[in-house]
Amino acid sequence: MLDVEKHIGEIWTLYGRHQLGRSFDLPELDDWAWDIPQAGPGIDVLGDVAGLRVLDLGAGVGRHAAHLAARGAAVTAVDASPTQHQRALARYPDTPGLRLVCADAVDHLREADPYDLVYSVSGIPFMDPHRLLPSLADGLTPGGRLVFSALHTNSHGDGPSDTVTARPETLRLPGTSTEHRMHMWVLEPRLWEDLLVDHGLVMETVTTIDSPQADHPLSYRLYAARRPGRRIGGARVPQGGRSA
Secondary structure (H helix, E strand, C coil), rough: HHHHHHHHHHHHHHHHHHHCCCCCCCCCCCCCCCCCCCCCCCHHHHHCCCEEEEEEEECCCCCCHHHHCCCCCCCEEEECCCCHHHHHHCCCCCCCCEEEECCCHHHHCCCCCCCCEEECCCCCHHHHHHHHHHHHHHHHHEEEEEEEEEEEECCCCCEECCCCCCCEEEEECCCCEEEEEEEECCCCHHHHHHHHHCCEEEEEEEEEEECCCCCCCCEEEEEEEEECCCCECEEEECCCCCCC
């Protein structure tokens, strides 16, 4: 699947280059949304992040990461696209608690110390789960949590796949009618749960996030899982059961 991921990266680099050339940029976050504004849970699903080591996968321009850094988290925002990373650097050149990294997610997870919390606003479905999840599970501290949103039904009404395979979706460049085909892993919830459990994580919740427009089929799912373990005296120690 490396060729698929390479093409995905090329499209996101093109996207970032397009955004760098525009005068418009998104405002700072007022309300946290998992890719559908005014729908579903907000930032509260992450709990108290103050003092935690946090990783944002597929961070883009870094708005969500900067928002968590302002809440006292030590946030590393990773994006593989050099142009998306350039946008983030231009927007947040010196933000306390925020570190911006241009890297492949798997490479970063293999090299970094484990994180207390890993989250992604719709970024994980652009990565091959068979390649990502082993490093992601190992990249959490015992007791650490993974929270991510994933496309479930697209705006054309196409529902999730029943096999762990990537399928083509459409990305439109903002402010234009130009569209690009790129692959994503749009999976049924049971497949995401099976993948997470197979890699040593424990599922906590799956939350439906539907478009607030009654006639619009767009829908996401928010997945929350954790690595088994517990905290004693400020340190996290493994519990019995499957090792991640």
